[in-house]
Amino acid sequence: MSTRPVLVLDDRATRSRPRRWHSWLLDLVLVLIGVVMVAPLVWLVVTSLTRADAAFQVPPQWLPKPFSAQAYTQVQGLIPFAQMALNSFQVAVAATVGSLFFSVLAAYGFSRFDFRGSKVLFVGMLSSLMVPVQLTIIPVFVMMRHLGLVDDIAALWLPALINVFQIFFLRQYFSSVPRELDEAARMDGANHLWILFRIIVPLSGPALSAMAILSFEASWNNYFAPLVFLNTPSHMTLPLGLVTLQSAQGGPAVVVFAAITMVVVPVLVVFLLFQRAFVSSIAASGLK
Amino acid sequence: MTTAASVSTVPRTSAATTGGPATNRWVGLAFVSPALVLFLVFIGGPFVFAIVLSLYSWDLLTPAEFVGAGNFRTLFSDPLLGKVLTNTFLFAIASVVTHVVGALLLALAVNRAMNRAVSYFVRTAFFFPFLISWSAVALLFKYVLDPTFGLVSHYLGVVGISAPDWFTDPHWALPAIIGIDWWHTIGFTFVIMLAGLQTVPTHLQDAARTDGANAWQVFWHVTVPLMSPTLFFATIITFIGAFQIFDPMQIITQGGPDNATKTIVMYLYEQGFQSFQIGYASAVAVLVFVVIMLVTVVQFLLSRVWVHEQ
Numbered sequence: 373m374s375t376r377p378v379l380v381l382d383d384r385a386t387r388s389r390p391r392r393w394h395s396w397l398l399d400l401v402l403v404l405i406g407v408v409m410v411a412p413l414v415w416l417v418v419t420s421l422t423r424a425d426a427a428f429q430v431p432p433q434w435l436p437k438p439f440s441a442q443a444y445t446q447v448q449g450l451i452p453f454a455q456m457a458l459n460s461f462q463v464a465v466a467a468t469v470g471s472l473f474f475s476v477l478a479a480y481g482f483s484r485f486d487f488r489g490s491k492v493l494f495v496g497m498l499s500s501l502m503v504p505v506q507l508t509i510i511p512v513f514v515m516m517r518h519l520g521l522v523d524d525i526a527a528l529w530l531p532a533l534i535n536v537f538q539i540f541f542l543r544q545y546f547s548s549v550p551r552e553l554d555e556a557a558r559m560d561g562a563n564h565l566w567i568l569f570r571i572i573v574p575l576s577g578p579a580l581s582a583m584a585i586l587s588f589e590a591s592w593n594n595y596f597a598p599l600v601f602l603n604t605p606s607h608m609t610l611p612l613g614l615v616t617l618q619s620a621q622g623g624p625a626v627v628v629f630a631a632i633t634m635v636v637v638p639v640l641v642v643f644l645l646f647q648r649a650f651v652s653s654i655a656a657s658g659l660k
Numbered sequence: 661m662t663t664a665a666s667v668s669t670v671p672r673t674s675a676a677t678t679g680g681p682a683t684n685r686w687v688g689l690a691f692v693s694p695a696l697v698l699f700l701v702f703i704g705g706p707f708v709f710a711i712v713l714s715l716y717s718w719d720l721l722t723p724a725e726f727v728g729a730g731n732f733r734t735l736f737s738d739p740l741l742g743k744v745l746t747n748t749f750l751f752a753i754a755s756v757v758t759h760v761v762g763a764l765l766l767a768l769a770v771n772r773a774m775n776r777a778v779s780y781f782v783r784t785a786f787f788f789p790f791l792i793s794w795s796a797v798a799l800l801f802k803y804v805l806d807p808t809f810g811l812v813s814h815y816l817g818v819v820g821i822s823a824p825d826w827f828t829d830p831h832w833a834l835p836a837i838i839g840i841d842w843w844h845t846i847g848f849t850f851v852i853m854l855a856g857l858q859t860v861p862t863h864l865q866d867a868a869r870t871d872g873a874n875a876w877q878v879f880w881h882v883t884v885p886l887m888s889p890t891l892f893f894a895t896i897i898t899f900i901g902a903f904q905i906f907d908p909m910q911i912i913t914q915g916g917p918d919n920a921t922k923t924i925v926m927y928l929y930e931q932g933f934q935s936f937q938i939g940y941a942s943a944v945a946v947l948v949f950v951v952i953m954l955v956t957v958v959q960f961l962l963s964r965v966w967v968h969e970q
Contacts, residue, residue, distance in 0.1 A: 395772070398769055399774065399775065399778050401769070402766075402769055402770065402778070402782045403778060403781065403782060405766075405782075405785075405786075406781055406782045406785035406786065407785075409785045409786060409789065409843065410785045411811065412800060412801070412804045412811065412843075413788075413789075413800075415804070415811055416800055428803075428809040429809065430808070430809050430814060431814055432809070432811055432814055474694050474695045474698060475695065477691045477692070477694055477695065478691060478692045478694070478695035478696070480691050481687075481688045481689070481690070481691030481692035482688075482692060484688070485684050485685070485687060485688025485689075485691070486684075486688070487684065487685040487686075487688035487689050488685060490688060490692070493692065493696065496704075497699055500699070500703050500704065500707065502900075502949070502952060502953055502956060503703065503707055503949055504904055504945065504948050504949055504952060505904075506904065506925055506928055506929075506945050506948060507706075507707065507710050507942075507945035507946065507948065507949050508702070508703055508706040508707055508710065509706075510706070510710050510713065510932055510938060510941055510942050510945060511705070511706035511709040511710050511713065512702060512706050513932075513933070514709075514720070514938070515706075517720070530702070531702040533698050533702075534695060534698035534699050534702050534703060536699070536703070539695060564687060564691070568691075589791060592793065593791075593792075593793035593794065594793075595793065595794050595795050595906075595907045595910075595911075596906055596907065596929075599910070599929075599933075600929075600933050610793070610795075611793040611794070611795035611796070612795065614793075614795045614796060614799060615795050615798075615799065615911055618799055625803065628799060629800075629803075632796045632799055632800055635792075635793065635796045636792055636796055639791050639792060640788065640791075643788060643791055644784075647784070650787075650791070651783075651787065651851055654787075654790075654848055654851040654852065655851050655852065655854070655855035657852075
């Protein structure tokens with residue numbers, strides 16, 4: 373058991389030995405690997421900003437010459453990009469806020485009450501983490517078909533309202549919040565909802581933000597479920613819409629690159645702003 | 661997964677703090693029940709229903725017909741199944757080895773006193789690709805690996821290696837996607853490893869060094885045993901994810917050339933959502949579940965031998 377489920381990846385201040393030559397060499401190797409990792413993304417942005425007839429030259433160009441942003445203006449004519457972005461956003465927000473709400477309630481129930489069957493219930497839900505989504509999506513597809521929700525983004529966020537990993541993770545975290553706080557609040561006449569939302573939830577900020585980031589990211593990037601459920605371009609989310617652009621008629625490759633850039637750059641900006649929270653959320657998922 | 665193991669180590673919830681035992685039972689259940697209902701509707705129920713469906717032949721239009729083990733018999737006699745499972749296992753094993761070893765080496769290399777700017781650049785460069793959606797990555801790498809104007813072929817040519825036509829060569833299509841997957845998801849494993857590495861107390865490594873251990877001995881006899889829970893988690897989580905790989909194959913190669921990149925989940929998708937053989941696709945899904953469960957159980961049993969519990 374870790375005492376603290378969320379940790380921050382700080383540079384570690386290690387022993388104060390003088391740096392030797394192989395430390396510099398290792399830095400160089402790491403930077404080279406880093407440059408290779410980043411190169412495809414730089415090439416993506418540069419190419420998207422190059423005039424269509426000059427793009428994709430051999431050898432590859434690393435500066436946008438001649439510069440042109442025209443590709444960006446052509447995306448919307450080929451796919452309803454703005455609508456797709458809005459769809460993605462709606463699904464991700466509904467899935468994140470909704471699942472966190474239900475997970476917080478359930479985690480409180482599991483961490484504070486030892487009701488009959490609670491252990492069996494908890495372990496039963498946990499074992500479902502082994503069930504692949506491709507198994508459950510078949511009956512869920514049949515269900516959505518009966519409800520008339522095929523080709524509707526509700527088919528994406530409804531099933532995402534339940535997130536077993538969140539319940540497990542938050543239960544662990546809530547259990548580490550001292551019970552004395554609950555009892556003190558009860559002395560003052562607080563009920564369970566007040567204890568949960570005014571005491572435990574405010575004390576669980578790092579855990580909640582970690583779960584929110586993971587959930588939003590999983591929804592935002594999901595490709596399989598949208599592919600199964602959605603058909604009409606204006607109903608699609610971005611990952612699926614991007615792929616339809618590739619097969620759209622008349623779209624030169626620079627337009628595809630412009631669209632990919634418009635998907636990648638906002639993620640990069642958000643990431644650079646909240647880097648620490650992102651990295652902690654992934655590290656947290658590793659600490660059971 | 662690892663999660664299931666740690667349940668038993670959680671301290672038992674002490675007796676309820678508020679109200680009598682009878683009320684508490686209902687209050688606890690009340691807090692859990694909304695999630696429980698959603699669980700039954702979207703996970704528990706569909707799980708049972710999918711197993712039942714795997715015993716039926718159903719195309720969504722005509723009434724379902726009970727066929728018993730018929731779907732499984734058809735499945736195991738399909739010559740394509742062997743090919744598809746081989747591809748999937750090859751991908752999953754290659755993915756586990758390259759991710760776990762690669763991420764461990766990168767984490768070890770980064771986890772030391774470093775120039776701040778270098779450290780920031782390197783960590784960001786390793787991690788960021790993980791946040792991009794598979795569809796953006798797959799579309800981008802179709803071009804990056806293009807044989808005429810792609811980056812990889814060009815720079816391999818510069819150092820004197822003539823690159824194959826990655827996605828149309830049956831020998832190179834799967835390795836190419838393994839490479840793209842590494843680029844895309846190494847950041848996740850890297851962060852997990854770095855977090856695990858930082859739980860290893862430095863004084864143990866220092867003590868070993870003082871006793872005359874060389875760098876390799878410190879790594880192999882101190883760091884690796886102390887990191888074994890992290891290595892175990894990374895192995896299981898990478899395998900489970902890799903076994904369900906679908907997106908890059910679907911987007912880049914559609915399973916080709918000559919089924920060289922067709923995975924079990926692609927096979928499932930084609931049967932279930934293109935041919936609408938719902939019962940048959942359920943049988944394939946049950947097979948995927950059984951493989952994942954078996955591999956997880958085996959790894960748990962093996963972990964008793966090699967995972968060092970702190």
